Amino acid sequence: MTETLLQVRDLAVDFPTDDGVVRAVRGVSFDLRRGEVLGIVGESGCGKSVTNLAIMGLLPKTAQVSGSVRIGMEEIVGRYPNEMRDIRGKRIAMIFQDPMTSLNPVYTVGWQLVETIRAHRKTKKAEARSRAVDLLRLVGIPNPEDRFDSYPHEFSGGMRQRVVIAMAIANDPEVLIADEPTTALDVTVQAQILDTLQRIRRETGTAIIFITHDLGVLAGIADRLLVMYAGRVVESGGIEEVFDDPQMPYTIGLLGAIPGEDSHGRRLNQIKGAPPSLMRVQDACQFAPRCPLAVAACTASEPAPVAPSMIHGVACHRAAEIAAMSDKRSIFQREEVV
């Protein structure tokens, strides 16, 4: 088995607010191995960003983080902010959702790239500049020499996201976290950005955590999958296992929402209802209120969290029964379009 780069164990994040404690992440555990692409999927608000901001040590000061995050031998949880500097941007880098706002508007993209390079390595200005131009070329920016001195507002959204990617990979990080990097972009541009990320992975061997709320995006790029619901991992496994043999009703619902060949002429089946409040978390399966298969046991206790050692793990009281079902997708009703 390949070496584990990033090890997350029982990660929990609480936000005390005036109305009560928001329990954004509750006991998330997973491993990321060298060179692998791990997809994290789940509805908006399920804790994907908070989990990854915790890994970066970028949560607001109000956040209460517990559990363990290790990069190599180094523990991240509980570090002083100034001790995160040699990890951030160097060992773990992050790409954010909105390319329109994630660059500083007052500096040229070249300046921002050079700054990133020189933050971690003593490099001469000219050397950093040529490295920056190489990076711009690597992420697919045409005429990188000329574009070096352009300001972010002179780029389109897709091009800006490429610049952000260039900044993220500037110091050859072991782990690249992409938090919904294509959500804010047009579909065609989305595909180009995905291509770029794929290429970077091939050329640099960086392990990638790819966060999305859209399972369809992951199909072509992820090796393994982590499905999150209400601050927990509810299913994890190799992408093929999870796609072919989903065992948590929530995953089945998500998969049903992807348009496929057999969905022609039918309405996509969808999960009804909304995710629960993270303010008052009950000891029950959080998905039970929306689950067509829920039984008494589901509201009596919360299933044990998915262990990271499992090849295909599920947090569901009825996982065994579901595994044996033949037409899983039928558990969510499908309406014929008349």
Add this chain to the structure above:
Amino acid sequence: MTAFIIRRLLIAVPVLFLASVFTFFLVINSGDPLENLRAKPGISPQVIKNEEVRLGLDKPFVERYTNWAGDFVRGDLGTDMKNRPVWPQLWSAIKYTLRLVLIAELIAISIGLMIGIVSGVRQYSGFDYSTTFVSFLFFSLPVFWFANLLKVFGAIKFNDWLENPGISLAFAVVITAFLGGSFYLIGRKRERLRLAKPGAGLKWGGVSLGVTALVMLSAFFYFKNREYGRFVKTLGSEPRDLSDSFASRLWSYVGHGVLPVIVLFTISYAGYSRYMRASMLEQLSADHVRTARAKGLSETRVIMRHAFRNALIPIATIATLSWGGLIAGAVITERVFAWNGMGDFFLDSLSNPTPDPNRLLAFVMITATFTILFNIVADIIYAVLDPRIRLG
């Protein structure tokens, strides 16, 4: 850029024209400049007639205006009621006002911005709450009352102390204990918030206790058997005896300036620190600042090169625009401390004893010109600070 400046200057012409017509109309109708003369017993009608001709009171509005405007365009601001040329008086007032206001504003901006940055970065900390309190206090101080209070405590009482200076041991002990204790508590707090290494409370408390004790002890011995003059002045703007040595004249300038500068500082400081704090808060929660942190930059660099640099954009505009109005002088402060600046010039022109048309017009034109110029400067600074803005 040049085209922009030329166009803006051209737009300024009709603005100044309208301002002058409006002011001229108001001034002309604000009372009879010869009221006092006419009321004097034994003044011959011929004298009054001569004065009317000299001041142009016998002519219709349009003719009087065009006469004034013709002189103005040629750079002649005319003479006042007492037949003295206006420009030298105005120029002297401008110099006094600028000296006062420039110094006060520069101090207010530097301190205001620094405090604003820190209270933005440490939002809801003890520091933030106390500076917010001080800002609102300064903001709501009645200037007249505060200026007079300063005269009593900042000048008269302080000068009394300077004549026989000395600090008591009790005072030294209290100050030392207070500073040492505060820094100990601050250090402990930062330890708890994990902003400082364990032991910071004791270290900081101990160091500040030691330093203050040393300073207090040396002050105790230093002030023994010394005497200084009455340094802080409450009236006037400069030394009376210009034959003194350079150093003593310089000190005299400082002694005259210190109180009015403090008053003007308190007025401006509050605004700058509050604006800066708000602007910093906005930037600190901006996405690009998160990106900067994610890149692994040092916190200082994140705050100064990213958050502060961007937070400066709105502040520069606000500051420049308010500087345009500063030339109009600080009426109350100049009155209380008897500085012959622009505020004083304006009040004098309004009723000395009757409105003085040429002086008032000169005042309005110079302040309007400054305001317009600083508006242009504000736009230029804005474009320089923000590459997204194109002048055009």
